[in-house]
Amino acid sequence: MVERTARSVGIRIEGLYKIFGPTPARFMPMVQAGMDKDELVRSHGHILGLRDIDMEIAPGTLQVIMGLSGSGKSTLIRHINRLVEPTSGKLTIGGIDVLALDGSELTEFRRTYTAMVFQKFGLLPHRTVLQNAAYGLEVQNVPARRRRETAMRWLERVGLDGFENKYPDELSGGMQQRVGLARALAVDAPVLLMDEAFSALDPLIRVEMQDVLLGIQEEVRKTIIFITHDLDEALRLGDRIAMLRDGEVVQQGTSEEIVLEPADDYVRRFVREVNRGRFVRVDAVMSSDGAALPPGSGVTVDGAITLEQAARIMAGSGAETADVLGADGAIVGSVSLRRIVSTMIANG
Amino acid sequence: MDWLLSFPHIDRRILTALKTSVDAWFRDVARALGSAADLVFHPLHVALGGFERFMLTVPWPLVIAFVALVAWLGSRSIKLVLGCVSIFVLIGLFDMWEDTMKTVSMIFVCSMLTIVLGIPLGIATARSERLQKAVLPLLDVMQTMPSFVYLIPVVMLLGIGRVPGLIAVVIYSLPPIIRLTNLGIRLVDREVIEAADAFGSTGRQKLFTVQLPLALPTIMAGVNQAIMMALGMVVIAAMIGVQGLGQPVLKAIANQYFTLGVFNGLAIVGIAIVFDRISQAYGERLQRHRGIGRG
Numbered sequence: 110m111v112e113r114t115a116r117s118v119g120i121r122i123e124g125l126y127k128i129f130g131p132t133p134a135r136f137m138p139m140v141q142a143g144m145d146k147d148e149l150v151r152s153h154g155h156i157l158g159l160r161d162i163d164m165e166i167a168p169g170t171l172q173v174i175m176g177l178s179g180s181g182k183s184t185l186i187r188h189i190n191r192l193v194e195p196t197s198g199k200l201t202i203g204g205i206d207v208l209a210l211d212g213s214e215l216t217e218f219r220r221t222y223t224a225m226v227f228q229k230f231g232l233l234p235h236r237t238v239l240q241n242a243a244y245g246l247e248v249q250n251v252p253a254r255r256r257r258e259t260a261m262r263w264l265e266r267v268g269l270d271g272f273e274n275k276y277p278d279e280l281s282g283g284m285q286q287r288v289g290l291a292r293a294l295a296v297d298a299p300v301l302l303m304d305e306a307f308s309a310l311d312p313l314i315r316v317e318m319q320d321v322l323l324g325i326q327e328e329v330r331k332t333i334i335f336i337t338h339d340l341d342e343a344l345r346l347g348d349r350i351a352m353l354r355d356g357e358v359v360q361q362g363t364s365e366e367i368v369l370e371p372a373d374d375y376v377r378r379f380v381r382e383v384n385r386g387r388f389v390r391v392d393a394v395m396s397s398d399g400a401a402l403p404p405g406s407g408v409t410v411d412g413a414i415t416l417e418q419a420a421r422i423m424a425g426s427g428a429e430t431a432d433v434l435g436a437d438g439a440i441v442g443s444v445s446l447r448r449i450v451s452t453m454i455a456n457g
Numbered sequence: 458m459d460w461l462l463s464f465p466h467i468d469r470r471i472l473t474a475l476k477t478s479v480d481a482w483f484r485d486v487a488r489a490l491g492s493a494a495d496l497v498f499h500p501l502h503v504a505l506g507g508f509e510r511f512m513l514t515v516p517w518p519l520v521i522a523f524v525a526l527v528a529w530l531g532s533r534s535i536k537l538v539l540g541c542v543s544i545f546v547l548i549g550l551f552d553m554w555e556d557t558m559k560t561v562s563m564i565f566v567c568s569m570l571t572i573v574l575g576i577p578l579g580i581a582t583a584r585s586e587r588l589q590k591a592v593l594p595l596l597d598v599m600q601t602m603p604s605f606v607y608l609i610p611v612v613m614l615l616g617i618g619r620v621p622g623l624i625a626v627v628i629y630s631l632p633p634i635i636r637l638t639n640l641g642i643r644l645v646d647r648e649v650i651e652a653a654d655a656f657g658s659t660g661r662q663k664l665f666t667v668q669l670p671l672a673l674p675t676i677m678a679g680v681n682q683a684i685m686m687a688l689g690m691v692v693i694a695a696m697i698g699v700q701g702l703g704q705p706v707l708k709a710i711a712n713q714y715f716t717l718g719v720f721n722g723l724a725i726v727g728i729a730i731v732f733d734r735i736s737q738a739y740g741e742r743l744q745r746h747r748g749i750g751r752g
């Protein structure tokens with residue numbers, strides 16, 4: 110069995126700004142006064158990475174960050190372990206003021222608080238799978254035997270037993286990322302940073318990896334920041350989603366809030382492609398006002414199932430309407446097939 | 458129209474005065490520092506002499522066995538081992554064994570010194586943009602300056618002999634190692650570097666667990682180039698008294714002994730081939746799993 114993380118920490122980001130360029134501080138006042146990204150580049154040759162980010166991530170939850178390429182997702186996640194230094198703002202992790210840490214404190218913080226999984230895996234090609242998985246423990250000077258045991262345990266957990274003496278270039282992409290995941294989990298840090306960790310993988314492998322991650326998260330309850338530009342992935346994994354655009358958060362909330370009430374056209378464009386039938390629950394679209402619909406056809410559906418499942422049940426029994434059951438088995442509302450279908454195919 | 462046909466130059470008397478005063482200054486410096494320099498470089502003198510004597514006393518079958526062993530360890534290829542051994546056998550048959558041992562020992566010491574100096578300099582250059590800006594143009598000058606020119610100040614300072622030869626060779630063969638160590642470290646995949654940082658590696662840990670191992674194939678290419686350049690200096694170094702295959706070549710030039718020149722020239726080529734093939738095969742084996750050119 111894999112040991113549980115004792116600590117669980119929250120992350121709080123306040124008023125975070127990042128401007129790339131030789132003299133970022135000079136342009137802070139202009140950016141704060143509302144100068145946009147294009148103008149900053151055009152007239153001053155500086156790049157606006159992030160603008161006034163406020164975010165609160167509860168301990169043990171999975172926060173998804175989404176946005177188009179160049180919207181600042183990687184920049185944001187790299188602030189959390191300070192691979193990128195902010196131009197201004199505050200960052201607190203588990204009560205620690207991360208921006209106040211000096212060189213050796215920062216190294217110690219990275220070793221004990223954060224672990225990271227990379228889009229292109231970031232493995233050491235000249236080392237075996239086992240040596241890669243043990244890398245985080247190695248730099249912490251954990252004795253060789255113990256780090257081998259720990260790394261081995263996590264390799265088994267991600268389904269790589271038998272591969273420990275192979276080299277990364279002998280593995281498929283999906284398996285390489287399992288190594289990346291095992292390496293990150295082996296250090297047992299409470300915060301896990303995943304920058305498009307599954308984006309380079311084939312769709313089927315990607316779903317497999319999502320399952321692996323969800324299974325592990327069930328056990329270890331880490332605070333995970335997960336970047337993706339795939340909404341299906343975001344909806345499967347995320348407790349909450351934040352949408353980034355040109356370095357700004359345009360909307361953050363639960364998955365359902367994002368899908369059902371997109372804040373603007375930018376978010377709507379992401380949401381449009383989503384298969385709502387697989388994700389929205391029946392009780393989110395039912396009407397709880399009994400008079401609105403004719404009495405039930407005798408068919409009942411559980412409020413917690415998805416629209417797609419409900420549609421299948423209703424179509425199978427030829428029912429136009431169905432009663433929706435709550436968690437306790439009592440009827441809490443009703444829903445029509447027409448309503449279900451129109452929600453499933455609606456365009457944002 | 459006269460001034461169009463000959464470039465208007467600084468007055469000859471001024472130029473002469475400039476040259477003589479710089480020369481005089483340097484000669485004074487050389488005289489003042491000469492004995493100190495001799496002292497500083499004395500360990501090199503001892504090492505060179507000692508290693509050369511060692512090479513000359515080792516029985517030839519042992520030398521050939523050693524060459525075969527190194528070739529095998531570097532390449533794991535029987536063909537390459539046989540090739541290297543036959544080159545040394547041919548050299549011996551044509552009675553150039555002694556000079557070859559002298560040259561090999563000289564090249565070996567030069568290469569060691571070049572590696573010991575060049576790799577740390579390359580690492581330092583990779584770690585600082587400022588240093589890189591200063592060093593790269595200097596390396597360009599060092600590499601394009603005709604190698605004879607190095608001999609002048611070195612000889613003025615240290616006279617004639619093995620040590621000045623060694624120094625001239627090292628200066629000449631240093632640039633590729635510095636350049637390729639710098640390049641190799643800078644080419645290491647950014648994400649792997651980030652991974653090392655993200656897991657809390659110190660700068661030192663990052664250097665030894667990530668940057669140097671991944672730069673190693675490129676660094677080896679630099680070592681290979683340095684050895685080749687050192688071999689290219691054998692005849693020039695012979696002009697200031699370095700023993701070995703260069704001496705007969707000089708004699709051949711002076712006396713128009715065509716075959717003597719060709720034999721010794723071919724022996725130098727033979728050694729170059731042996732060094733080159735072994736170090737290249739080793740470099741290629743290093744590339745396995747080191748992901749050169751992969752994203």
Ligand SMILES: Nc1ncnc2c1ncn2[C@@H]1O[C@H](COP(=O)(O)OP(=O)(O)O)[C@@H](O)[C@H]1O
Binds near residue numbers: 129130180181184
């Ligand atoms: N080191 C850097 N120097 C200058 N600009 C950068 C740097 N890193 C990122 N940027 C810029 O910041 C913006 C956000 O980039 P990034 O965070 O990589 O976006 P994403 O991960 O969402 O694709 C982009 O415009 C990018 O060009």
Ligand SMILES: [Mg+2]
Binds near residue numbers: 182305
């Ligand atoms: Mg990115």
